[in-house]
Amino acid sequence: xxxxxxxxxxALTGAFVALxxxxxxxxxxxxxxxxxxxxxxxxxxxxxxxxxGPVAAWGLATYVMILTLAAFGVSERGEGSRKxxxxxxxxxxxxxxxxxxxxxxxxxxxxxxxIWCVTSACIMLGMFVTSLVDLRGRIGGIEE
Amino acid sequence: xxxxxxxGKRKRPGVVKKKKxxxxxxxxYLLLAIIFIGGxxxxxxxxxxxxxxxxxxxxxTAAAAEGYLAGNPSAPVQVLEFADxxxxxxxxxxxxxxxxxxxxxxxxxxxxxxxxDFPLPQHKNSLQASIAAACADDQKKFWEMHDALFFNQxxxxxxxxxxxxxxxxDYAKQIGLNVDDWKKCFxxxxxxxxxxxxxxxxxxxxxxxxxxxxxxxxxxxxxIGYDEFKMYVDSAAALPPAPAPAxxxxxxKQ
Numbered sequence: 022x023x024x025x026x027x028x029x030x031x032a033l034t035g036a037f038v039a040l041x042x043x044x045x046x047x048x049x050x051x052x053x054x055x056x057x058x059x060x061x062x063x064x065x066x067x068x069x070x071x072x073x074g075p076v077a078a079w080g081l082a083t084y085v086m087i088l089t090l091a092a093f094g095v096s097e098r099g100e101g102s103r104k105x106x107x108x109x110x111x112x113x114x115x116x117x118x119x120x121x122x123x124x125x126x127x128x129x130x131x132x133x134x135x136i137w138c139v140t141s142a143c144i145m146l147g148m149f150v151t152s153l154v155d156l157r158g159r160i161g162g163i164e165e
Numbered sequence: 166x167x168x169x170x171x172x173g174k175r176k177r178p179g180v181v182k183k184k185k186x187x188x189x190x191x192x193x194y195l196l197l198a199i200i201f202i203g204g205x206x207x208x209x210x211x212x213x214x215x216x217x218x219x220x221x222x223x224x225x226t227a228a229a230a231e232g233y234l235a236g237n238p239s240a241p242v243q244v245l246e247f248a249d250x251x252x253x254x255x256x257x258x259x260x261x262x263x264x265x266x267x268x269x270x271x272x273x274x275x276x277x278x279x280x281x282d283f284p285l286p287q288h289k290n291s292l293q294a295s296i297a298a299a300c301a302d303d304q305k306k307f308w309e310m311h312d313a314l315f316f317n318q319x320x321x322x323x324x325x326x327x328x329x330x331x332x333x334x335d336y337a338k339q340i341g342l343n344v345d346d347w348k349k350c351f352x353x354x355x356x357x358x359x360x361x362x363x364x365x366x367x368x369x370x371x372x373x374x375x376x377x378x379x380x381x382x383x384x385x386x387x388x389i390g391y392d393e394f395k396m397y398v399d400s401a402a403a404l405p406p407a408p409a410p411a412x413x414x415x416x417x418k419q
Contacts, residue, residue, distance in 0.1 A: 022192070022193060023193075026190075026193040029193070029197065030193070030196055030197065030200065033197055033200050033201060034200055034204070036204075037204035037207065037208065040204075040208060041207075041208060041211065044211075044212060049212055050211050050212055054211065067324070067325045068324075069319075070319070095190070131324045131325075133324060
């Protein structure tokens with residue numbers, strides 16, 4: 022499987038995690054399924070909102086954006102585009118930084134861990150590393 | 166390099182060769198489809214999971230604690246709410262459904278409504294919130310404090326602060342309490358007996374999660390919407406009323 026395909030798969034998986042948390046914030050899902058940690062404590066804290074919207078909804082939008090980019094990047098039209106690789110590195114890089122900040126808040130400010138948030142942070146990190154691999158493969162020449 | 170034909174070509178930076186769809190593409194799209202369908206089923210299962218426990222009949226004839234009353238105690242239908250100030254679902258009910266309940270049922274004289282504290286142990290600031298509200302009740306402003314606590318829940322809940330008292334004091338000021346009197350009451354943790362009594366009443370009727378409502382004689386769990394709430398009220402109105410527990414009356418503002 023090629024790097025952009027891996028990114029698309031990870032982004033779709035992450036989108037469902039973010040959608041789950043977003044539906045919880047919207048009250049569609051009664052309580053969070055949380056086998057490890059204290060998901061409700063994290064998701065009802067003041068840091069669960071960013072720029073007026075739930076952090077989970079921002080995450081969902083980010084995953085959808087990455088999925089769209091990666092899916093276009095594996096299509097015939099987008100396959101050759103190096104700009105997509107740069108865009109993926111930029112978006113996933115920013116997302117990793119944001120996820121790291123949220124994880125810091127969980128550990129040292131809220132003192133509670135949300136397993137879904139940690140899962141999302143790991144997916145973001147995986148996408149960032151894969152997007153670096155994708156970019157590295159494209160800088161300097163013909164692919165494959 | 167793709168194949169033998171390209172073997173002699175020189176690599177040029179920035180040039181990426183168009184290639185045929187890889188064999189792995191089919192597997193890739195299949196995997197996406199599996200994740201999409203699997204994720205959709207997973208979320209649909211979670212969303213359709215009953216948020217409320219089955220409705221049960223409970224005995225409300227011998228209420229030991231008084232709770233906080235809104236409305237006419239001799240209204241045709243008696244409603245008890247057991248809630249935790251830090252519980253998100255309780256906050257959701259308070260903000261979304263309760264305004265309609267007040268305007269269309271309580272103020273219309275159809276329902277007498279009693280709020281019972283049910284502070285859950287995992288919510289470390291909830292008991293203090295109950296004390297803050299009980300102290301506001303001393304000045305006949307329980308419902309104003311109740312509303313302020315739920316409205317501002319994210320800023321004073323356990324995840325946000327270990328010192329919710331400073332926020333409660335701000336609310337006391339905002340709703341026009343005599344802050345000095347309220348503070349004395351709050352710091353002395355007055356009304357703990359009343360709060361524990363309310364909690365014990367919840368234990369008696371079998372409350373296991375919040376919010377739980379007793380509407381007439383039916384126990385309903387979860388942050389239900391107005392239509393569902395009204396359905397239970399209509400159902401209870403068709404039955405002989407249960408005797409209401411005696412207690413002081415507070416009037417909620419809209």
